[in-house]
Amino acid sequence: MLTTEHRDDVAVLRIEHGRVGALDVELLTALAEAVSASDRALVITGSGSAFSAGVDLRQVLDGGRPYTEQLLAALSRLFRVVFDHPRPTVAAVNGHAIAGGCVLALACDLRLMSGGRMGLAELTVGVPFPTAALEVVRHALGPRAGQVLLGAQSVDRERALALGMVDELTEPGELLPRAVALAGQLAAWSPESYRMAKVQLHRPANAAIEATQEGDAAVLAGWTSDDTRGRIETALAALKRR
Known part of the structure; x- marks a missing residue:
């Protein structure tokens, strides 16, 4: 499910x-x-043709509201833990990074991409954004956030670079070595100074998350509505036909 490899200090x-x-x-x-x-x-990287293609929508349908409530809490926790990790974080996007997978990459300090497509596809299946996810997107993409989020499209790596979704493109064989090298370069700075800089940079996003946490009750309602379930079923049926 998840493997960890230590390469020097990374x-x-x-x-x-x-x-x-x-x-x-x-x-x-x-x-x-x-x-x-x-x-x-x-x-953080993936395997095969995907970094992460997003939430397992079949489990959302099968688990109903109880599972979805756990899922949204786990999503928000992960995005915040990565976003606020005190040490450098680099996403090595080896393949498709869609919806929650895209947000996970955007939560990192830097993003490199070697292939696949990237995008925020949540609106295509009718699921609203948890506050933590939206604020991570807003922080990472700035004025491009609305275009990427509301457009709900997945784009190739060249377009992802143009939109600021990634910081650098590499060839597949160079992706991980380059990501490790960049993480190591950032780790050479004073750890406390780096941590404090991230706290300062992230303060607006974290303040917005803290101020609107109660609003995620509406997000849960959106994820579990009949309309959303119908859209998810349609999306899964389309994927099965491919």
Whole structure:
């Protein structure tokens, strides 16, 4: 599900969960715990053709409201744990990073991409954004956030670079070495100064998250509505036909 490899002062967390690294409660919890427990610079990457294709929508349908409530809490926890990790974080986007997978990458300090497509596809299946996810997106993309979020499209790596979704493109064989090298460079700065800089940079996003946490009750209602369930069923049926 999740492997950890230490390369000098950098820990590489690799998602190995099914064919596309789908995010479920088990994987989200494992990732959050691994990030929280680490005092190293981190590189987060995927396996095969995907970084992470987002939430496991079949489990959302099968688990109903109780599972979805756990899922949203686990999503928000992971995004915040990665976003506020005191050490450098680099996303090595090896393949498709869609919806929650895209937010996970955007929560990192830097993002490198070698292939696949990237985008925030939540609106295509009718699911609203948890506050933590939205504020991470707003912080990472600035004035482009509305275009990317409301457009709900997945884009190739060149367009992802143009939109500011990633900071650098690499070839597949160069992706992980380059990501580890960048994480190591950032880790050479004073750890306390780096931590404080992130706290200062993230203060507006975290203040917005703290101020609107109660609003996520509406997010849960949106995820579990009949309309959303119908849209998810339609999306899953379309994927099955491919």
